[in-house]
Amino acid sequence: MMNSIDAMKDLDGTRELSIQSQRGENGQVLISVSDTGRGSAATEGGAEAGLEAQGLAAAQAGGLDPFHQVEVLGQLEIFDPNLAVNNNLACSYCHDPAAGYGNGSSVLSVFTGGSNPGSASITVHGAFPNNRIAKRSPNS
Amino acid sequence: MDEARAAASRFVNLQRELVDLNEVIREMMLLLHSEATQFAVLVRTELGADLPQVMGDRVQLQQVLMS
Numbered sequence: 083m084m085n086s087i088d089a090m091k092d093l094d095g096t097r098e099l100s101i102q103s104q105r106g107e108n109g110q111v112l113i114s115v116s117d118t119g120r121g122s123a124a125t126e127g128g129a130e131a132g133l134e135a136q137g138l139a140a141a142q143a144g145g146l147d148p149f150h151q152v153e154v155l156g157q158l159e160i161f162d163p164n165l166a167v168n169n170n171l172a173c174s175y176c177h178d179p180a181a182g183y184g185n186g187s188s189v190l191s192v193f194t195g196g197s198n199p200g201s202a203s204i205t206v207h208g209a210f211p212n213n214r215i216a217k218r219s220p221n222s
Numbered sequence: 223m224d225e226a227r228a229a230a231s232r233f234v235n236l237q238r239e240l241v242d243l244n245e246v247i248r249e250m251m252l253l254l255h256s257e258a259t260q261f262a263v264l265v266r267t268e269l270g271a272d273l274p275q276v277m278g279d280r281v282q283l284q285q286v287l288m289s
Contacts, residue, residue, distance in 0.1 A: 083254050084289050087263050097263040101247055104270040111243055111273050115287070 089119030107168055133179050134161045240275040241283055250287045 083099060090097040098118045106112040137157035140146065146154065159165060160173040251265060258265050 083250060083287060084257070087254065087257055087261055090263055091261050097261065098266060099258065099263050100266045100268075101251070102268045102270075103244055103247060103273055104268075105273055109274055111270075111276055113243060113247070113287070 083115060086115060086117035086119060090117055093119055107170075133157060137161075236279040236282065238277055239280060241278050241280050242273070242275050243283070244269045244273060246280065246283055246287060250284060253288065 083101070086099045090099070096118050100116050102112075102114045102116075104112050134157075137154050140150075140154045141158065160177065160179075163170055163172040163175075165173070247267065247269060251267070254265075257263075
């Protein structure tokens with residue numbers, strides 16, 4: 083919320099911070115925080131969309147040798163939410179190419195339930211830079 | 223190294239309890255009220271009415287939302 087307010091401080095026009103909480107699947111709770119501020123240059127309209135579009139174009143064009151077919155497959159897989167257990171989370175959600183495949187997401191999610199009901203694992207935005215990946219894992 | 227150890231201990235000392243996340247959201251909104259007002263930021267919420275409580279460390283969750 084502080085990041086959001088920070089991002090909107092100098093904004094002309096609507097400054098709106100929106101906080102939503104809702105019940106997700108499997109006893110999860112989803113919290114999303116969004117704002118009308120600008121993102122960082124790295125994440126705005128940037129590398130992610132470009133990489134995915136590039137991969138799709140290459141796949142559709144066809145005529146690739148086996149090596150490059152595998153390369154394109156890998157390029158597309160990290161954007162595919164269907165690879166998650168609940169078909170709802172792409173690798174790139176956390177491993178954002180625009181952030182060096184680190185955490186570039188501004189969405190906060192708190193998961194409970196799944197294979198370990200009653201426990202909570204937290205998707206943290208920037209709060210613990212040294213532990214961002216280690217303490218988190220996708221639903222499994 | 224010390225920094226890594228300090229970071230690790232933050233996780234070791236987690237206090238687990240049942241937390242009402244809507245309550246945490248409201249608390250943080252209250253804390254940030256003057257900040258939001260100062261910069262003319264409109265805060266809008268849509269809080270689910272039937273959320274289950276989650277097991278977690280209340281303070282850590284507050285910090286996540288706060289930042």
